[in-house]
Amino acid sequence: MSVSQSKKGDFAAVRQAIKALLHQPEYDDGSAGPVLVRLAWHSSGTYDINTDTGGSNGAGMRYEYEGGDPANAGLQHARVFLEPVKEAHPWITYSDLWTLAGAVAIEEAGGPSISWQGGRTDFVDDTKILKNKIAGRLPDATQGAGHLRKVFYRMGFNDQEIVALSGAHTLGRCHGDRSGFEGPWVNNPTRFSNQYFKLLSTLEWKPKTLPSGVKQFMYYDEDTETELMMLPTDMALLADPGFEPWVRRYGEDKDLFFRDFAKVFSKLMELGIERDAEGRITNTDNELGGYLS
Ligand code: ZEM
Structure with a gap:
């Protein structure tokens, strides 16, 4: 059994441990941050406001049904980066660790400070995931504005929020072996900024078909000799009068x-x-929850 380096509920210690693993010179653009942000988003973006199922409780991606959703391809890299943190601080739930890691990654990339609260619980088996069919709920990048509204309205977001969230594409890149798309959106993909929106609205984006047949959009930046990309859904934001x-x-x-x-x-x-007035989560999934009470 590993020895805990922190007391139950000492999220500051976990934050430090996450910060310490962000710098990964051998990985992608040198940071684990972008893929951690994607893990946090995919762990939460399964929410369905109509059935009140999915969302960031549970950490269901540890189980094959949700983890094997093609939309989640590549997120094992993020989970592997975080495993030593879980080992050193075994009291934290995966669902808290994954969401906290996303928030810390954004802040450390120079983004805004994100208000984050803990107390999520992890599923102890895949019963709820199977019963509620927690897969196929994330957006499909080959689609248009109608699809984005359908998926994000289901989570309870409006048009302005859909666009704001999409600004996360200033971080990281697409990987041919994960989503089939290729390349970064911006020149400095480990720095959080509004560059994604600047480039999307001011450059001339050209359609491009990859050798695999996947269609995306490209701009060749002569200054940096870098090819930048946009997904069909990114372009849909620009073409839609509400977005x-x-x-x-x-x-x-x-x-x-x-x-x-x-x-x-x-x-x-x-x-x-759901939280009570003290911030304690009231819809815990199992007896392992409630470590903040
Ligand atoms: Zn993404 N995203 N996303 N996204 N995303 C990718 C990568 C990243 C969509 C999408 O299909 C894709 C949000 C919204 C949407 C991040 C954060 C957030 C990739 C590339 C695809 C295909 C995956 C790969 O190949 O590795 C679609 C259709 C979205 C609908 C609007 C929201 C919301 C996000 C957070 C708030 C991040 C950080 C990445 C980069 C990951 C990495 O590994 O570098």
Whole structure:
């Protein structure tokens, strides 16, 4: 059994441990941050407001049905990065660890500070995942604005929030062996900024078909000799009259984007969670929860 380096509920210690693993010179662009943000988002983005199922309680990706959802391809890299943190701080649940890691990664990349609360519980088996069919709920990048609304309205977000959340694509890149798409959205994909919106709204994006047949959009940046990319869903934000004004506003006003993104990312991390006045989660899934009480 590993020895805990922190007391139950000492999230500051866990934050430090997450910060310490972000720098990964051999991995992608040198940071584990982007894939950790994606893990946090996919762990929460399964929420369905109509059935009150899915969301960030449970850490269901540890089980094959949700973990094997093609949308989650590649997220094992994020879980592997975090495993030593779980070993050193075994009291924290995976669901708290994954969401906290996303928040810390955004902050450490120069993003806004994200308000985050703990207390999530982990499923002890896959019963709820199978019963509620927690797979196939995440957005499909080959689709358009109608699909984005369907998926994000189901989580309880509005048009402005959909656009703000999409600004996370300033971080990281697409991997041919994960999603089939290839490349980064911006030149400095380990730095959180409003660059995604600036580039999306000001550059001339050209359709490109990869050798695999996957269709995306490209811009060749001569200054940095880098090919940048946009997904079909990213382009859909620009083409839709409800989304487009927000793309432009966030491209012009970094502070506004940071404020709105911080709010909506916190909301995303709380999907599916109910808390009492003291912040204790009241819809815990099993007896392992409640370590904050
Ligand atoms: Zn993403 N995302 N995403 N996203 N995403 C990818 C990568 C990353 C969509 C999508 O299909 C894809 C949000 C919304 C949406 C991040 C964060 C957030 C990739 C590439 C795809 C295909 C995966 C790969 O190949 O590794 C779609 C359709 C979305 C609907 C709007 C939201 C919301 C996010 C957070 C708030 C991040 C950080 C990455 C980069 C991951 C990495 O490994 O570098």
